[in-house]
Structures are given as C-alpha cells and as structure tokens.
Amino acid sequence: MKRITYSGGSIVTSNAITTALLRYITSLADTDNSVTVDVTVLEENDETCMHTLVLSPASQFDVCDVEGMTEEEEVARFPVPEMPMIGIIGTVESTGDAGRTAEDFNRMTSEIDNGLGQ
Template identity: 65%
Template structure:
C-alpha cells in the first residue's frame, strides 16, 4: 500500500516526513499550545537526496503548521524509515512520594489532569 507522505511548512521552512509522525506532531502541538513553555522534539525527515536524518524542532504556543500530501512510499517502508518520536511530557503529573494511599491519589490526580488536557485541546 502506497500512501502520501506529508510536507510540513512552518515559520522556519519545510520538511517531509511520514504520516504517523505528522499525526503525532499535530496532536502533540495542541498540548504544547496550552502549556506555558516550549519543548523540543527530534523527528525523522526525508532529505532531498532520499536519505533520512533527524531534525530537532521547537514547539511552543506560537507553533503553526501547514500540512500537504507529497509522493508516497509503502506503509511498511514509511514505518521503518520514519519512527514516531517520543514526545516529552507537557503539564503537571502526580508522583508517588510515600504513605498509604499515595499511589491511588497520584493515579486519581493524573486521571483528572488527562481529562483536563483533553478538554483544553478541543
């Protein structure tokens, strides 16, 4: 199966990357837009000569992207060449310090924060 890759244009130029990276990046950028700080993310991009390399991009509240389809490769080749990066945690997370019930309190807190984050992104 051949599908279109994506060209992402931003204030610093443009790059071509895989569909899964693009989807993860766009979803993650909405989370960063609600945060008070910037983060960097390493993503794999297609260079002009056909090889891939890793670029570090800065995401902040001001991040804006335009996404367009470009020529495709097979889904298997895309998954191999363009792995989805791990995105840094944005926002507040509960941690377990110690004491009875601390783990449940942290889990409850994280659940509430996840629900808040999901609501703010809509």
C-alpha cells in the same frame, strides 16, 4: 508522506509522525510550555536524518501531501517519536520523609473534601 511548512522552512516526514506532531501541538496550545522533539525527516538525497523541532503553543504548521513511498516503507523508515509529558508531572519521593509527606497530603485533601460538603 507529508511536507510540513513552518516559519523556518519545511521538512518531509511520514503521515504518522505528522499526525502525532499535530495532535501534540494542539495539546500544547493550552500550556505555556515549549519542548523539543526529535523527528525523522526525509532529506533531498532520499536519506533520513534526525531533526530537532522546538514546539510551543505558538507553533504553526502548514501540511500537504507528498508522493514518494508506501505506508509500509514509511513505518520502517520513520519511527514516531516519544512526545514529552505536558503539564504537571508528579514524582515519587524516595527519602525517609515520603511516608510523612503522603500522610500530610492525605490529611489536607481530606480537610478540603470535608470543607466542600458544608
């Protein structure tokens, strides 16, 4: 278990969730994006509750170990959340113009590639 301290307080969660959050925040540091992530947190009454964290390039966490449960119990009680995609996300166009858009894109990238060789 880990205690994560941040500007607004602290939460206790699993090692796996903490590792995922720290990896994600370091990836987010290269962007201008803020995202929300729902994480399972251990409350003072030993119940778990879902908390929504706002993560941004400015997020700063202090992490320390907390005694309390086995790794197997952590895995069962604290599922690792799905983290939102970072950066540009492509979409698939489903209109009748999709073929023409793809052809235009392929033509432009070919022109760029050909221009770089000169």
